[in-house]
Every structure is written in structure tokens, then in C-alpha cells.
Amino acid sequence: MSFMGKTAAFMGFNALREMVSDSMAIDMGSAGTIIAVRGRGVVIDEPSVVAVNNLTGEVIAFGHEAQQMQGREARDVAVIAPLVDGVVADFERTQQMLNHFVREARSGISHFSRRAVMSVLSGVTQVEQRALLAAAAYARIGRVYMVEEGLAAAIGAGVRADDERASAVVDIGGGTSNVAVVANGTIVHARAERIGSSDINSAIIDHVRRHRGLTIGARTAERLKLELTTASLPEDLAREMTVKGRDVQTGSPGALEITAGEVYAVAQPVIRKIATAVNETLAELPPEVAADIYDRGIILTGGGAQMEGLEEYMKGETKLAVRTADEPRLATVRGLEQMYEEPLLLRRVTRNEPHPLMDSEASAFET
Ligand SMILES: Nc1ncnc2c1ncn2[C@@H]1O[C@H](COP(=O)(O)OP(=O)(O)OP(=O)(O)O)[C@@H](O)[C@H]1O
Ligand SMILES: [Mg+2]
Structure with a gap:
């Protein structure tokens, strides 16, 4: 091939890369959706709500724009949250919402995303997980890696994946509180309660x-x-x-x-229920793991962790040391982002059903 020919072929490839861009980290919660793109940081941070025209069924606004309408909707408009307690309650609206935010997150002319790491609750069922995968496919994401929210939150809060001793993370979201105990980059024990801020x-x-x-x-x-x-x-x-x-x-x-x-x-009763769930989960740990948590205490993440006085309250209730992660609301998405830096970890922790392409693909981006 001539030099020019080679250049043209090369440019073609680059143009293609432009169109198929992004490695995304997606934390779609019942209160908010946060998307980070590798190399660009957090690009989307919006409430997980949509405004729907009741007559046509059409979604007329997403996120902040929809939230602005909440409580003062026009007669035929309803503002709804398609995710309730961390799971998909309205499948079609979840799909449309994810699709909208993913498009917004893409840069320039790209229409596809190569891959995304997405968080799911520990207790998620196959049906709920499939609903999320379908939503991601609809948003034109090539490959989706599902990671348990508790693990992502722990990594995002600074827990090292190669730490053999256990750490406990309590993520207090809008609809759920998730307690995860992590060691060696995997979840040793986790429990999600459908109660949140x-x-x-x-x-x-x-x-x-x-x-x-x-x-x-x-x-x-x-x-x-x-x-x-x-x-x-x-x-x-x-x-x-x-x-x-x-x-x-x-x-x-x-x-x-x-x-x-x-x-x-x-x-108080709501906060007490969350503390009780934490105590119950910590009472289910194997002795060595319990010993680690006794030494290290617990880490709080999620938007609900920002409530004034919560750290003190949790200290009193658990009789353990308690610290709040930096930017607790972003811990999960930061942890998901981090997965791209540790592909072996990502391969190990991905929760998706076995997929023939997965191993070859995971090793493809180790290079
Ligand atoms: N300063 C604050 N004090 C108290 N609560 C707060 C504060 N900031 C945010 N929150 C609450 O945190 C919640 C949102 O947290 P987060 O974004 O972690 O939820 P989510 O991930 O969308 O929900 P989930 O994980 O349950 O699906 C909201 O209920 C919000 O009111
Ligand atoms: Mg969350």
C-alpha cells in the first residue's frame, strides 16, 4: 500500500474511534444518576427523574429540567422516578432516562460507547439485572460490566483491592442502605435494605x-x-x-x-432502622472478618451519609470507629471508574452471566 493509502486507512480508523468513544462508569441510583467517562471525570450528575406527558405518554424532560417542574407540573405532566428503592420500577422510562444521560455524556459525534461499568445492588434479581442490561443495550453501549454497588463504593472510598483484611462500607442512598464487607477485592458479606434517605x-x-x-x-x-x-x-x-x-x-x-x-x-426512627440494619449485618460476620472490622471500623458513603451528625450517631450505635468517605455521594462512581485501571479486578468481580466474549475482551484492555 502507498504511503497515502496507509494514511487514509489510518485516518479512517481514527475517525471510527471518534465515533465509538468512551469507557463509562454509570451509577444509576433511585435518587440520582452519575456518569463518569474515563479521562474526563464526572460528566453527568442529575436527579433520576423524568417528566411525562400523561396524554401522549411521551417523556418531555429529564433530570434537573424535570425536577424543576416537580410539584408545579402543568396539568397533563407528571414527574416520576423510574427507579424505586434502587431497582427498576418503570422499565421503559428507565431505558429512556439512561439513554438520554448516556448520550449527554458522550463527547462530540460519537454515537456508541465501547463499554460501561455499571453498579447493581447486591440483592438484585436476574430479572432486574436483565432490565438494566437491556436499558444499556438500548443506550448503545457495546459491553456492560455489572459490579456490586458495595464493592464499587468501597474501592471509591479508598479501600485497596489487594487488601487482605476486611473493610466495612455503609452506603446510604435515596432508596436503599447497603452494607458491604470487602476483603481482597471481593465482597465477603453484603446486605441491602430498602430503606434510605x-x-x-x-x-x-x-x-x-x-x-x-x-x-x-x-x-x-x-x-x-x-x-x-x-x-x-x-x-x-x-x-x-x-x-x-x-x-x-x-x-x-x-x-x-x-x-x-x-x-x-x-x-430518628428512619435513621435508627438504618443503624439496626448495619448492626445486624455486622453480627453475621465470620470471626476473623469481625476482628478486622473491630480494628478498622466502618466507612460511610452515599448522599445520605452527608446528614449532619450521622457519623457521631453511627459511632454511638455500632460502638465502632466511623469515618465518612470524601465526597461520599461520588464514592460508587469513583470506584467504578477505578475498575478501568484494574482490569483483572474488573474481570474477577463482574457479576454478569457468563459470557463467551468476556475473557478475551477483558484481557484485550489489559494491554
Ligand atoms: N447533605 C445532605 N444531608 C442529608 N441527606 C442528603 C444530603 N445530601 C444528599 N442527601 C440525600 O442523599 C440521597 C441521595 O443519595 P445517593 O445519590 O447516594 O442516592 P442514590 O444512589 O441515587 O440512591 P440508591 O443508592 O438508593 O439507589 C437523597 O435522598 C438526598 O436527599
Ligand atoms: Mg447509590
């Missing part, structure tokens, strides 16, 4: 309606939680926030003050 929102809405006679929206409840709720008894019980909504009795617009002491009492 969003359950505090529901408890707040319920409380304000039933005991204070005001119906408040989801976004107001989220603000109350973020600004006022603490896991340990607040120093200033009387600190308050004005919330507005709809009066239960009259139906008219209304407002009232909610104090930190009041939301503390409402959130």
Missing part, C-alpha cells in the same frame, strides 16, 4: 400533614431535610424554617414554622 422525606411530609395540618411538596420536604435535619440531637432544638403548602382543612395556601427538634424526632 428518601424515607426521611416521606416521614416529614407525613408528619407535617398529619400533625400540623399542612400538605407540603416533595421539594419542600427535601429542603427541610437538608437544612434542618440532624442524626444526633440538634444543639439548637428551636432552630426553625418556614414551610409553605396547602392547608389540609381549608385547602387554601398556608405556611408554618417547623423546628429542628420536630424534624429530629421524625427522622
Whole structure:
């Protein structure tokens, strides 16, 4: 082949590479979807909601844009969360949402992604896993590696894959709390409970309606939680926030003050349930593993771990040392990203059903 011919062939190959780009790390949670692209870091961080036109069934907005509409939707629009408690509740909307975010995450003209590492909950069923794989295929991702969320969170929180001693990670998400004990880059023991930080929102809405006679929206409840709720008894019980909504009795617009002491009492049962799940899981460990955790304590990850006073509260409940990961909400996606740097680990931990191509492919990107 002439020099020019070779160059043309080479350019053709590069152009092709441009179109088929990206190694993605996808953490699709019930509260938020975070996507990182290898070499570019986190490119998508959006709430996992879509706005649907009830008349046509069409999705009209995704993520932040949809969330903006929440509570103030037009008559024929509903804002829904297609993932509930960490699993696919609305398959079609999950597919469309993932497809949308993956497209946004791609750079330039690329239409396909070569591969993606995706997190799944430990307790996920084959049916739920297949739903996620189908959603990824719909989003034109060539190869999907499913990794258990707890392991990804641990790696993202700084646990080394070659550490033979055990570490415990508690990921508190929107809909789920996942306790994972990891050693040697694998999960020794894990348990996921379908209770998370969003359950505090529901408890707040319920409380304000039933005991204070005001119906408040989801976004107001989220603000109350973020600004006022603490896991340990607040120093200033009387600190308050004005919330507005709809009066239960009259139906008219209304407002009232909610104090930190009041939301503390409402959130406490949810937080206690999470702590109980942690204690129960840690009581199921083999003795050597329990010994490691006794020495090392536990690491908190997930958005729910950012609640004020949670570290202290967990210390008290577990009688162990507790630390919160840096940027706890991003721990899972960081761990997934890290898998690309450790292909042998990725091959070992991938949860997908056996696939004939997998071994050759995994070794292909070891080079
Ligand atoms: N500062 C904060 N204080 C309390 N809660 C917070 C804070 N920041 C975020 N959260 C809560 O964290 C939750 C989202 O966490 P995260 O993004 O880890 O969930 P997710 O991964 O989408 O959910 P899941 O893992 O259950 O599917 C939300 O309920 C949010 O309200
Ligand atoms: Mg999560």
C-alpha cells in the first residue's frame, strides 16, 4: 500500500474511534444518576427523574429540567422516578432516562460507547439485572460490566483491592442502605435494605400533614431535610424554617414554622432502622472478618451519609470507629471508574452471566 493509502486507512480508523468513544462508569441510583467517562471525570450528575406527558405518554424532560417542574407540573405532566428503592420500577422510562444521560455524556459525534461499568445492588434479581442490561443495550453501549454497588463504593472510598483484611462500607442512598464487607477485592458479606434517605422525606411530609395540618411538596420536604435535619440531637432544638403548602382543612395556601427538634424526632426512627440494619449485618460476620472490622471500623458513603451528625450517631450505635468517605455521594462512581485501571479486578468481580466474549475482551484492555 502507498504511503497515502496507509494514511487514509489510518485516518479512517481514527475517525471510527471518534465515533465509538468512551469507557463509562454509570451509577444509576433511585435518587440520582452519575456518569463518569474515563479521562474526563464526572460528566453527568442529575436527579433520576423524568417528566411525562400523561396524554401522549411521551417523556418531555429529564433530570434537573424535570425536577424543576416537580410539584408545579402543568396539568397533563407528571414527574416520576423510574427507579424505586434502587431497582427498576418503570422499565421503559428507565431505558429512556439512561439513554438520554448516556448520550449527554458522550463527547462530540460519537454515537456508541465501547463499554460501561455499571453498579447493581447486591440483592438484585436476574430479572432486574436483565432490565438494566437491556436499558444499556438500548443506550448503545457495546459491553456492560455489572459490579456490586458495595464493592464499587468501597474501592471509591479508598479501600485497596489487594487488601487482605476486611473493610466495612455503609452506603446510604435515596432508596436503599447497603452494607458491604470487602476483603481482597471481593465482597465477603453484603446486605441491602430498602430503606434510605428518601424515607426521611416521606416521614416529614407525613408528619407535617398529619400533625400540623399542612400538605407540603416533595421539594419542600427535601429542603427541610437538608437544612434542618440532624442524626444526633440538634444543639439548637428551636432552630426553625418556614414551610409553605396547602392547608389540609381549608385547602387554601398556608405556611408554618417547623423546628429542628420536630424534624429530629421524625427522622430518628428512619435513621435508627438504618443503624439496626448495619448492626445486624455486622453480627453475621465470620470471626476473623469481625476482628478486622473491630480494628478498622466502618466507612460511610452515599448522599445520605452527608446528614449532619450521622457519623457521631453511627459511632454511638455500632460502638465502632466511623469515618465518612470524601465526597461520599461520588464514592460508587469513583470506584467504578477505578475498575478501568484494574482490569483483572474488573474481570474477577463482574457479576454478569457468563459470557463467551468476556475473557478475551477483558484481557484485550489489559494491554
Ligand atoms: N447533605 C445532605 N444531608 C442529608 N441527606 C442528603 C444530603 N445530601 C444528599 N442527601 C440525600 O442523599 C440521597 C441521595 O443519595 P445517593 O445519590 O447516594 O442516592 P442514590 O444512589 O441515587 O440512591 P440508591 O443508592 O438508593 O439507589 C437523597 O435522598 C438526598 O436527599
Ligand atoms: Mg447509590
